[in-house]
Amino acid sequence: MHQNGRATKQGDRLLKMQGKLDRGPVEFKSRIVEQEGEIMAIATRDVISLPQTQSIMAAVEQMTTCGFRRLPVTDAGTKRLLGIVTSGDIINFLGGGDKYQLVQVRHNGNLIAAVNEAIRTIMTPQPETLKSDARIRDAVDVITTRKIGGLPIVDKDGILLGIATERDVLSVLASGRSPLHVEDVMSSALRVTAPDCPIATVTRDMIKHRFRRLPVVSDDVLYGIVTATDIMRYLGSRDVFSKMVTGNVTEVTGLPVRNLIAGELFTTSPEKTINEVAQEMLKKNIGALPVIEDSRLVGLVTEFDLVRAFSGG
Template structure:
């Protein structure tokens, strides 16, 4: 790195020097890391990655993701630890009625949800996920996140062995260390899709998959009453609530639950005039992936981690 570059010439990756990472790993010595054939991406990546095998069941994966608070779970070989695929919250939503993976429930198991959730992960996992090498840079990760809209990137070595994972939240932690000229209204999504409290989970899953969303604001009479995420729906399954009132085991029974039962009591919002630096820090502190934008008591937009990472990258 060139220590004497002006602020306007700095790459986003250079901001890493200003923060310790989400875990205290001591001072970051880039010369040592180069000697170890590791790139700067490993300084912010999660190294001790929780992973599953292809033969684990769908419900086991959902339980792990729910317990750990993950949006994604890498799938590896037991012996070699080579990456074979990944299961994301979107895959689970697809399986629960949102898209083609629901065929596993409807076609193969005739609507028997209990049988379907005990199928192996290989049935719904995404094979050949986008990865990056352990020698990669933060700029490489930023390019994948912004241009390919991938929120979590497994990191592998030359043999395909899983060495870590880096997410858009990890990258945002780096980029949010500098102030910005942008405000929420400059980057938020204003044409947002919403749902209502009594909408069944099945319809919410369909909308999320078809529109490629991970979250939907929940409104009633034009008033925001919550936000439902893919993680909330996954938690409904992973914590066993989906099975509490089952009598037939049929998928329709599971997915008829109104989405209002999944909403938590906490609702964090922001306003259009907020600086995105403040909003990024707020989202990191709250550990949320998006904030509804409220103006004059009305929902006017949504700002996500992806929106923030993209905005910060343009300013770098």
């Protein structure tokens, strides 16, 4: 595990956990609570947004300070929505995908120079949006079919009015009772990584498989969980720059992912109801919980899984 080669191999490791063997087929009978009001009733209205000329580093620092996974990018004068930047865009930029070309090609690997580029160079343009008269059902449909965690809300002219997130929707849906348990809705075929796996490998795996998080497993024991937001915060802390010698991005992304894992690890169990686990995630402000059974990792339950389950998806 301490050799880079072995760690890299385990960076894209797939665990197919069986957990309990007597689960049987699950019939999703839960249905979304009808909400006749507008999406604005649950949305954040006082939205922090960025001008497209803001630097990547300034955007990362803003998201890190506020604890946000995403920020809309707007025209400075009119507040018309131009795009959105997410923690996924940041890890893509750091080496996960095509946006890494900005660092590798335009700046020859110099991260210090690349983070001073304008946010428009890595933002997601023309993001999926909702109109202000949309129903909660409309938000659920987009979240579950497109796997989008946050939806800017705009008026007929494209002016930003607010933002509704997966968590906002879950807070409403979780008020309805469901007969389902964690084992019914969790993901049991998990990609995991190892503590000594380089950050660069983790970012590539996240972008390739469209994951926001990866369990970190050492000798089949859960070591922690690393998220796209953790990686973004690592860059936003600026501590990385004080330790850099050459300024090359590999000085940051070559470090083992264990450096990003800190704080208390929260887990859950297969037999808990999805109402219980939803309330726990909302209270702790976390997006996922590893599922442990007989001291083994058997699955992962996320906000997305819960929104889909409560809505009958």
